[in-house]
Structures are given as structure tokens and as C-alpha cells.
Ligand SMILES: Nc1ncnc2c1ncn2[C@@H]1O[C@H](COP(=O)(O)OP(=O)(O)OP(=O)(O)O)[C@@H](O)[C@H]1O
């Protein structure tokens with residue numbers, strides 16, 4: 001279950017994946033509908049009305065410009081406009097035509113503004129909501145899934161890919177806007193001249209077929225960029241995280257090399273993707289002018305129709321043509337963002353599948369005892385625990401000891417429900433799985449092997465921003481917990497006392513001080529079950545004795561599980577389990593184990609001069 005080196009492209013996309021227009025359009029409409037719900041439908045409706053008004057407004061220029069030409073009545077489209085006036089009971093005049101065109105464009109302008117504002121509202125809401133949703137999904141994921149994922153990948157998802165996905169939504173709405181306006185334009189164009197309209201559709205159809213390959217490449221490249229982003233973030237996080245070591249040993253060069261390669265790979269993919277995007281847009285005008293020249297030659301030279309009569313027709317077809325091409329450009333842009341959308345889509349499903357089961361009973365009568373029955377555990381194919389039986393009666397203290405890597409932390413992670421083993425974990429006499437995990441964990445304190453410190457004040461690190469108590473009581477409790485964990489001394493030496501900021505990972509404190517702050521936090525929480533994993537490993541003998549005193553003061557009041565290498569710490573425990581290579585090899589009370597001739601525990605004690 002070790003962290004994977006890199007998140008692979010094949011996790012998100014088959015290299016040969018195609019992005020067929022209609023299929024992809026429908027698929028992403030469904031995806032975005034899942035995110036945005038009915039807002040997406042309302043947006044589409046506004047887009048549709050806005051585009052209809054634009055088409056209608058522009059088409060009004062046609063009767064306006066041919067107002068005084070009786071021959072214009074031969075045109076089916078102009079007849080429709082006149083019939084519309086008849087139906088409205090308004091007389092056709094230059095003034096009424098101009099007034100209508102003005103009114104239509106004002107409405108269209110307002111709708112376009114509304115549509116833009118709505119799109120922006122949806123996008124900004126989306127960034128906020130999706131960020132929150134993903135934070136929640138991260139909090140809900142199973143621990144084994146978390147240890148299998150790269151931190152850079154998870155970080156990249158919530159920062160870069162989420163924004164890219166929302167940008168993808170923006171591009172998708174552009175696709176819809178152009179798609180809808182094409183339908184409207186083509187309908188009007190059909191009424192004006194169906195033969196030329198069919199020609200326009202035919203030419204654009206040919207270009208669609210020719211440009212298809214570019215879109216598939218754009219989609220694939222954008223997924224490649226997402227993959228590289230994750231890898232870059234992963235390296236950057238490690239560089240910042242391990243800054244002290246890298247600086248002291250001047251080891252940046254090796255990491256730079258790795259970074260440089262990935263920056264270059266990403267640059268190449270981005271470059272190709274952007275340059276590909278220029279192909280459809282730079283083809284638009286030459287192709288359009290070529291097409292229009294053909295039309296002009298046909299009408300003016302071959303059919304002998306004066307230029308003034310076909311100018312509106314030409315303008316209309318130029319716009320239809322640019323819309324059709326514009327659609328291809330918008331589609332390309334969407335394909336270029338598909339990486340973010342796809343990664344987010346896939347991760348939504350994956351995180352859902354790897355969600356830790358919630359719910360379960362709230363025990364009526366909670367006895368804070370714990371037991372492992374025939375517990376075995378495997379990290380992937382490797383068995384690290386076999387047949388473990390441990391009982392921790394309520395308010396008793398047990399110790400787990402054994403050589404490094406024998407499985408002590410794994411047992412603690414099983415007790416907190418982070419890892420699910422084979423066999424049974426019993427809490428309060430019942431199977432762990434029957435209980436609401438959130439409830440159980442709220443009753444547990446865990447001083448982990450690496451002290452957990454947040455970049456905030458000492459007071460907040462101990463109270464963990466608790467709002468459970470009024471400020472005065474909270475302050476008192478923080479001070480009490482700090483005193484019990486023997487932190488008072490070094491806190492008072494700090495200029496700002498409890499309000500000193502202790503830096504990322506607690507860099508402004510010594511390791512032993514961090515351990516004591518971590519212990520104080522658990523004491524502040526005052527849980528019924530307390531777990532210490534090597535809580536005193538970084539302390540000098542004197543400080544360790546002080547901590548032992550504080551552990552001793554808790555004896556009989558809480559259920560405690562203590563992991564310690566220094567055996568002096570476990571003297572006070574009610575029962576000791578000695579582990580070796582994932583098995584319990586000895587167990588008993590301190591004195592019994594100590595007096596056992598040739599016993600492993602005795603040997604360990606003698607080695608430590610106990
Ligand atoms: N995420 C993981 N994936 C694969 N193997 C793991 C993982 N975590 C731990 N292990 C392996 O499981 C074994 C038990 O690890 P564990 O952390 O429980 O040991 P430990 O007894 O706490 O050691 P230490 O005293 O050094 O903290 C080790 O051999 C370790 O290599």
C-alpha cells in the first residue's frame with residue numbers, strides 16, 4: 001500500500017480514446033447537469049432565447065434594406081416577416097421595422113448580459129461548492145485509499161483541476177451558445193436561400209470530418225497536462241516539505257532535474273494543444289472568403305444579379321458560416337479543457353467508492369474497553385500481523401512493545417478503525433463495525449508517532465479551535481492540559497506565550513516540545529480511550545519521567561494503550577504485550593515478564609539497564 005510513484009495517464013484516459021461530437025456533447029451535458037441541475041436548463045433556455053433574438057434582429061435588416069424594392073416580396077423570408085407584422089396588427093413601415101430591430105437588440109443585449117451573469121454565477125458558485133464537496137470527500141475517504149494516493153495528486157485536484165473543470169463548463173456553454181445560434185441561423189438561412197444553406201452545411205461538414213482528429217488530440221493532450229500538473233505539484237510539495245534537508249545538503253539539483261523534465265513535458269503538451277487550437281480559427285476567414293467569392297461570382301457574373309440585391313444575403317451567410325466555424329472553435333476549446341473535467345469526473349466516482357462507511361449505532365451503554373480477536377492484517381500481499389489477541393479492559397493501561405517494523409502502529413491504526421483487518425475488533429463488547437465510527441473516534445485520543453502540529457498559535461494547537469467552551473473556560477483548560485503535558489515551561493519562555501505561532505509542522509519548536517503539545521491536545525480533548533504511539537521517544541530521560549508522571553496521573557481514569565521503545569515507560573502498565581514480526585510472542589504483567597528466565601521482555605529490559 002506504499003504511495004504510488006505517479007498517477008498515470010491510463011488511470012484517466014485510454015490513449016486512443018475518441019471524443020465523438022454528439023456522444024461527448026450528450027455525456028458532458030449529463031455530467032454538468034449532475035453538477036448544476038436545473039440552472040443548466042434555465043441557462044440553455046436564456047441562451048436559446050438570446051440567440052433567437054439575435055438571429056431575428058439580424059434578419060430584420062433584410063426587409064429593412066430591401067424595403068423599397070417590390071421584388072423583395074418574392075423572397076419567402078421577407079413574406080414571413082410581413083405576415084408577422086400582419087398578425088401583430090402593425091403596419092409595415094421603415095420606422096416600425098427599425099423600431100422593432102432596435103427593440104429586439106435591446107432585449108437581446110439584456111438577455112446576453114443575464115446569460116453572462118448567470119454563467120459567471122454558476123461558475124463561481126461551482127468553484128466554491130466543488131471545493132467544499134471535495135474537502136468533504138477527502139475527509140470521508142478510507143485511510144488505506146489515502147495512503148495509496150499521491151498528496152500532489154490530491155492537492156492538484158482541488159486547486160488546478162477543479163478550476164480547469166469549471167473553465168471546461170464555461171467552454172461547454174460556449175459550445176451550447178454557438179450550437180443553438182447555428183440552429184437558429186440555419187433555419188432563417190434556409191428560408192432565405194435553402195440551396196446556399198445546404199452548401200454551407202456541406203462545406204462545414206467536410207471541415208468537421210477533417211478537424212475531428214485535432215479534437216481527439218486536444219482532449220488527449222489536455223489529459224496529459226492534467227497528469228503532468230499532478231506530478232509537478234507532487235514534486236513541489238516534497239521540495240517545500242523537505243526544504244530544510246534539501247537546503248542543508250544542497251540537494252535541490254536532483255529535484256530540479258525531475259521538475260525540469262516535467263515542466264518541459266507539460267510545456268510541450270500545452271504548446272501543441274494551444275497551437276492546434278489556432279488551426280480552425282485561422283482557417284475561418286480564408287475559407288469564408290473563398291466561399292463568398294464563389295457566391296459573388298455565381299450571382300453577379302453568372303446570374304447577372306446586382307451586388308446591392310445580394311449584399312444582405314452575403315452578410316447573412318458569412319455570419320452563418322462563421323457561426324458554424326465558431327462552433328468548431330468552441331468545441332476545440334472544450335476538448336482542450338477536457339482533462340480537468342475528466343479527472344474530476346473520475347475522482348468523484350472513485351472517492352465515492354472509497355468512502356468510509358458511516359452511520360451505525362450509538363451505543364447506549366458505552367464501556368470504553370477494546371479487544372482484538374484473532375486479528376490478521378495484510379498490506380497488499382504482505383502479511384504484517386497474524387492472529388493477534390489483545391484485551392484492553394476499561395480504565396486499564398496496556399503496553400505494546402517490540403522491534404521496529406513489528407506491527408505496533410498497524411495495531412493502533414486498527415484500534416482507531418483506520419485499517420480494517422481480518423478477525424474481530426470489539427469495542428464495549430461489540431463488533432467495531434456495528435458502531436458509528438465518528439462517535440467512537442470522538443471518544444479516542446491518539447498521540448501519533450509523528451506529532452501532529454498545525455501552523456497556528458500554541459493555544460489553538462492545544463484547543464484545536466474548540467468552540468465547546470466559553471473563551472475563559474477554554475483558556476483555563478488549555479493551560480491545565482499544557483501543565484499536565486509539561487509544556488508550561490517552554491511556553492512561558494516564548495515572548496507571546498500561548499499566542500506564539502509555531503510554524504508549519506511546528507518548525508519553531510523542538511521535536512520533544514512538539515510531542516508535548518500533541519499530548520496536551522489529547523489531554524484537552526479528555527477522551528475515554530487514549531493511545532500513545534512512541535509519545536516520548538524524542539524526550540530526554542527527565543522530560544520522559546515528567547510525561548510518565550502525567551500518564552500515571554491518568555491511570556485508572558482512562559483506557560490507555562501505550563507503545564514505547566523505552567521500557568521504563570511501561571513499568572506502570574497493567575499488562576504488556578511483546579510483539580515480534582507481527583505476532584505476540586509474550587504477554588503478562590511487568591513483574592511476571594521481567595522475572596521470566598530467558599524471556600524476550602527480560603532480555604530487552606536488561607539491554608536497557610532496567
Ligand atoms: N502503508 C504501508 N504499505 C505497506 N507496508 C506498510 C505500510 N505501512 C507499514 N508497512 C509495513 O508494515 C510493517 C509494520 O509497520 P508498523 O508501522 O506497524 O511498524 P511499527 O511496529 O510501528 O514500527 P516502528 O517501531 O518503527 O514504528 C512494517 O514492516 C512496514 O514496512
Ligand SMILES: [Mg+2]
Pocket residue numbers: 408409410449533
Ligand atoms: Mg510505529
